Amino acid sequence: MNRPRLKDHIVICGWSDATRVVVEQLHSDDLATLQHIVIIDDKITQCPIDDPFVSFIHGDPTESETLERASIQDARTAIILTDWSLPDPSLRDSKTALITLAIKSMNSKVYACAELMRAESKRHLERAGVDEPICISEISQRMLVMAALNHGLSRLFDDLLTFNEGSEIYCTPAPTAFIGMPFRKLVSDLSLNKAVIVMAIKRDKRIFTNPPGEFPVEKGDHLYLLAESYPQWIKEYTPAEERHSQ
Amino acid sequence: MEHPQQPVIARNHRLRTYWHKTQRLVYGIWLTTLGRPASKVCLTLIIVAFSGAIGLYYAEKNHSDDYSTVGNTLCSVVVLLISGFDVAPPSTRFGWALAIFTMLLGIAFVAVVTADLASHLVRAAIRPWSQAKVQANNHFVIAGWGRNDCEMLNNLVSDSLPILRHVVVIDEKVEQPPIRDPYVHFIRGNPAESTALELAGVRKAAVTIIPLDWRIQSDSLKDSVNTLIMLAVEGCNPATYSCVEIVRRDSKRHLSRTAANEVICVGDLSIRLLTQAALNPGISLFLSLLLSPEATTRLHKEPLPPPLAGMSFRQAFSVLNTQLEEILIAVERRVGSGEQKIIANPAQDISLAAGDHLFLLGRSTPEDLRRAAQTQV
Numbered sequence: 001m002n003r004p005r006l007k008d009h010i011v012i013c014g015w016s017d018a019t020r021v022v023v024e025q026l027h028s029d030d031l032a033t034l035q036h037i038v039i040i041d042d043k044i045t046q047c048p049i050d051d052p053f054v055s056f057i058h059g060d061p062t063e064s065e066t067l068e069r070a071s072i073q074d075a076r077t078a079i080i081l082t083d084w085s086l087p088d089p090s091l092r093d094s095k096t097a098l099i100t101l102a103i104k105s106m107n108s109k110v111y112a113c114a115e116l117m118r119a120e121s122k123r124h125l126e127r128a129g130v131d132e133p134i135c136i137s138e139i140s141q142r143m144l145v146m147a148a149l150n151h152g153l154s155r156l157f158d159d160l161l162t163f164n165e166g167s168e169i170y171c172t173p174a175p176t177a178f179i180g181m182p183f184r185k186l187v188s189d190l191s192l193n194k195a196v197i198v199m200a201i202k203r204d205k206r207i208f209t210n211p212p213g214e215f216p217v218e219k220g221d222h223l224y225l226l227a228e229s230y231p232q233w234i235k236e237y238t239p240a241e242e243r244h245s246q
Numbered sequence: 247m248e249h250p251q252q253p254v255i256a257r258n259h260r261l262r263t264y265w266h267k268t269q270r271l272v273y274g275i276w277l278t279t280l281g282r283p284a285s286k287v288c289l290t291l292i293i294v295a296f297s298g299a300i301g302l303y304y305a306e307k308n309h310s311d312d313y314s315t316v317g318n319t320l321c322s323v324v325v326l327l328i329s330g331f332d333v334a335p336p337s338t339r340f341g342w343a344l345a346i347f348t349m350l351l352g353i354a355f356v357a358v359v360t361a362d363l364a365s366h367l368v369r370a371a372i373r374p375w376s377q378a379k380v381q382a383n384n385h386f387v388i389a390g391w392g393r394n395d396c397e398m399l400n401n402l403v404s405d406s407l408p409i410l411r412h413v414v415v416i417d418e419k420v421e422q423p424p425i426r427d428p429y430v431h432f433i434r435g436n437p438a439e440s441t442a443l444e445l446a447g448v449r450k451a452a453v454t455i456i457p458l459d460w461r462i463q464s465d466s467l468k469d470s471v472n473t474l475i476m477l478a479v480e481g482c483n484p485a486t487y488s489c490v491e492i493v494r495r496d497s498k499r500h501l502s503r504t505a506a507n508e509v510i511c512v513g514d515l516s517i518r519l520l521t522q523a524a525l526n527p528g529i530s531l532f533l534s535l536l537l538s539p540e541a542t543t544r545l546h547k548e549p550l551p552p553p554l555a556g557m558s559f560r561q562a563f564s565v566l567n568t569q570l571e572e573i574l575i576a577v578e579r580r581v582g583s584g585e586q587k588i589i590a591n592p593a594q595d596i597s598l599a600a601g602d603h604l605f606l607l608g609r610s611t612p613e614d615l616r617r618a619a620q621t622q623v
Binding site: 089111113133141144153161162167188192198211 | 256397398401402460463464491507509512513514515517524525526527529533543547563568574575588590607609
């Protein structure tokens with residue numbers, strides 16, 4: 001069957017019950033655009049999700065032929081899920097590394113997010129080309145500590161990380177109109193006028209969480225915002241030509 | 247413009263860190279030296295030597311050169327304590343009584359030091375790590391230690407935390423404490439058994455953490471082990487605040503039947519993070535920073551200062567932002583059935599009420615908050 005050539009879509013490698021949750025979240029009404037998703041898996045034969053914006057490729061995600069069918073060359077993001085059916089955590093991470101290498105060899109620009117089991121595997125995965133390794137044992141351990149120190153914190157994170165329920169975190173380029181504005185004033189203005197909370201500024205690879213005193217917003221900065229849905233109004237503060245380049 | 251309270255908050259933070267470092271040092275010295283029976287006997291002996299020297303000086307100063315000055319008498323007393331009558335014998339009855347008493351104490355001193363040393367050696371030989379009950383209050387108990395890194399422990403005893411608390415780790419497979427710190431204690435035993443939990447003082451613990459045992463291969467077995475530990479903890483002290491880590495989403499509903507206060511499901515968490523990372527590149531780093539107690543700007547929960555009760559969320563946000571540079575993220579409120587509801591950045595402005603708790607992003611302490619709220623009034 002000929003399927004239309006996809007572009008700027010999201011490729012998810014691996015199917016489990018969790019994949020359904022990922023798709024639901026990626027297609028949340030809170031988000032600005034509805035993105036096409038391609039799921040690759042070699043254990044199931046049919047697409048388990050009935051959605052015109054979700055395609056399914058049966059095959060091994062470490063094979064280039066399968067990845068080609070998923071138009072990986074034109075994909076914007078790849079999500080590599082852990083294969084929980086494998087018994088050994090280090091085996092799971094090995095499979096993730098192999099899939100990453102296969103993807104990156106075909107499209108080095110794709111933004112790869114991978115789930116990994118062991119903190120020791122993180123640097124290997126980074127070397128393989130993963131842009132955002134999510135080490136579950138590391139994050140959950142930190143969450144345990146923070147929940148022990150600040151009771152209820154895990155529930156707050158549940159809320160912040162779930163679309164369609166309350167507010168979520170969004171990362172957006174700082175609009176031109178905000179450049180030069182002190183962080184404190186920006187926090188105050190956006191809270192009162194837009195019901196949006198600015199939590200941090202990302203500059204190059206550094207993140208400044210609630211920076212103290214006079215900390216001006218600079219060109220190229222990104223803002224981490226807490227909002228009920230994607231702040232569409234932010235485009236009004238950015239000239240059209242700049243919006244296009246972003 | 248910088249608010250006048252800002253340098254005070256920064257200074258308080260620095261002072262608190264120094265204070266915790268000093269506290270840790272003093273407690274460490276106490277444990278290794280002064281807390282031991284032999285050290286206590288030594289201290290008693292020094293006190294006895296001084297008081298004995300003064301007593302002998304007054305009784306014997308006119309009879310013997312060895313007791314003519316306080317310095318000479320002190321030297322004589324030290325000799326009496328260690329080797330008996332190698333000095334001139336006292337001439338008065340009171341002097342004799344004091345000298346004999348000092349000599350007997352010297353013998354006792356040698357006996358106690360020898361016994362302490364012997365008991366230390368025997369303990370080290372037959373029982374590698376302490377199985378003595380930990381005497382602590384409002385401490386953290388970590389039931390099970392199945393990980394290689396010590397980040398969790400380092401974070402729990404971090405100097406930058408507002409309060410320094412003791413941590414007790416229970417595990418039966420590990421042979422020694424994961425880190426050497428006077429505030430970290432270790433109980434070798436099965437965390438699903440009440441004996442080990444009692445030794446860890448779980449009855450008086452503020453929080454019990456049940457982390458995943460990554461040494462177990464099967465995911466469902468990992469969750470089963472943690473459920474059993476949770477039930478054991480509940481049996482010992484249902485009032486302790488418990489945080490349980492599990493792998494599978496299905497296990498979450500089983501845990502909801504226990505008294506677990508917070509269930510952290512790694513499967514759930516990673517899926518949500520992956521989705522966020524796909525949409526907002528770099529977000530996992532930001533969340534890691536938010537989850538780090540070592541960070542200068544930290545996410546913390548504080549009770550609502552009474553003067554802020556009745557204010558709207560946005561008003562309180564403005565007060566905290568301008569006066570303390572704190573960002574108000576969410577409010578935790580008790581609803582009908584005793585359940586806690588978290589409202590993050592409410593779209594419809596809500597009024598804050600007594601009993602609410604605030605989730606804040608900043609550097610202030612509860613005292614700073616109280617002061618700022620008072621100033622506002």
